[in-house]
Amino acid sequence: xxxxxxxxxxxxxxxxxxxxxxxxxxxxxxxxxxxxxxxxxxxxxxxxxxxxxxxxxxxxxxxxxxxxxxxxxxxxxxxxxxxxxxxxxxxxxxxxxxxxxxxxxxxxxxxxxxxxxxxxxxxxxxxxxxxxxxxxxxxxxxxxxxxxxxxxxxxxxxxxxxxxxxxxxxxxxxxxxxxxxxxxxxxxxxxxxxxxxxxxxxxxxxxxxxxxxxxxxxxxxxxxxxxxxxxxxxxxxxxxxxxxxxxxxxxxxxxxxxxxxxxxxxxxxxxxxxxxxxxxxxxxxxxxxxxx
Numbered sequence: 001x002x003x004x005x006x007x008x009x010x011x012x013x014x015x016x017x018x019x020x021x022x023x024x025x026x027x028x029x030x031x032x033x034x035x036x037x038x039x040x041x042x043x044x045x046x047x048x049x050x051x052x053x054x055x056x057x058x059x060x061x062x063x064x065x066x067x068x069x070x071x072x073x074x075x076x077x078x079x080x081x082x083x084x085x086x087x088x089x090x091x092x093x094x095x096x097x098x099x100x101x102x103x104x105x106x107x108x109x110x111x112x113x114x115x116x117x118x119x120x121x122x123x124x125x126x127x128x129x130x131x132x133x134x135x136x137x138x139x140x141x142x143x144x145x146x147x148x149x150x151x152x153x154x155x156x157x158x159x160x161x162x163x164x165x166x167x168x169x170x171x172x173x174x175x176x177x178x179x180x181x182x183x184x185x186x187x188x189x190x191x192x193x194x195x196x197x198x199x200x201x202x203x204x205x206x207x208x209x210x211x212x213x214x215x216x217x218x219x220x221x222x223x224x225x226x227x228x229x230x231x232x233x234x235x236x237x238x239x240x241x242x243x244x245x246x247x248x249x250x251x252x253x254x255x256x257x258x259x260x261x262x263x264x265x266x267x268x269x270x271x272x273x274x275x276x277x278x279x280x281x282x283x284x285x286x287x288x289x290x291x292x
Contacts, residue, residue, distance in 0.1 A: 020063025
């Protein structure tokens with residue numbers, strides 16, 4: 001058995017139960033599209049995704065078994081191999097295996113993460129790059145392309161500058177430093193200099209020639225309002241409440257604005273408030289219980 005096969009089976013099982021939902025790492029297929037560019041986009045997206053991903057041929061859009069005959073599987077393998085070699089700017093190797101799942105054969109196509117990102121379409125430029133998001137293949141934004149290029153050259157996303165050349169007061173106005181010290185159970189320094197030095201010590205900000213630069217890590221964790229960081233506002237947490245188990249009918253949507261660490265407690269409370277409740281009686285005491 002190949003190294004990646006157990007992971008592929010585990011991801012397929014996770015995507016199908018308890019509620020069928022496609023994942024960033026797993027894409028179900030009941031057949032192969034005749035549009036080569038669309039297939040190339042999927043390969044680009046998986047090759048750009050951390051850890052790569054899989055296509056599972058033999059599962060329809062509803063997560064039901066839809067086995068392919070052997071000759072069709074052979075055609076899928078051949079066509080995908082040709083597209084991976086000829087339709088992408090970077091040579092992208094793929095692998096395959098046929099494994100049984102729930103009593104039916106499934107053709108797994110493994111697309112590993114590429115070391116040189118972003119992987120983009122050969123007939124376009126570097127902006128014709130794709131990613132996996134919420135189980136779908138979507139085009140990378142210009143900023144995301146820049147981030148992948150930076151990562152490929154050794155500069156991590158967390159260490160990139162999110163807002164630069166700020167005064168002491170401006171930097172402290174943008175970050176909720178109270179939460180930073182509270183979460184770490186540290187005493188709040190008495191001076192601005194002490195606060196800024198502590199934030200710099202954890203690589204949340206960095207001293208520049210003209211003041212302070214807030215790094216992506218600092219902004220994502222402790223921003224008072226992510227919309228004040230142009231390149232990060234799309235990374236704000238979004239909670240969507242759907243009707244029943246389908247993603248077709250959305251009942252409500254709430255987008256957060258706070259940094260992840262700063263806003264985590266409020267996020268959990270909001271999610272819990274959306275869960276249905278039921279009254280239960282324990283030892284003659286009536287209590288409300290959440291359905292999880």
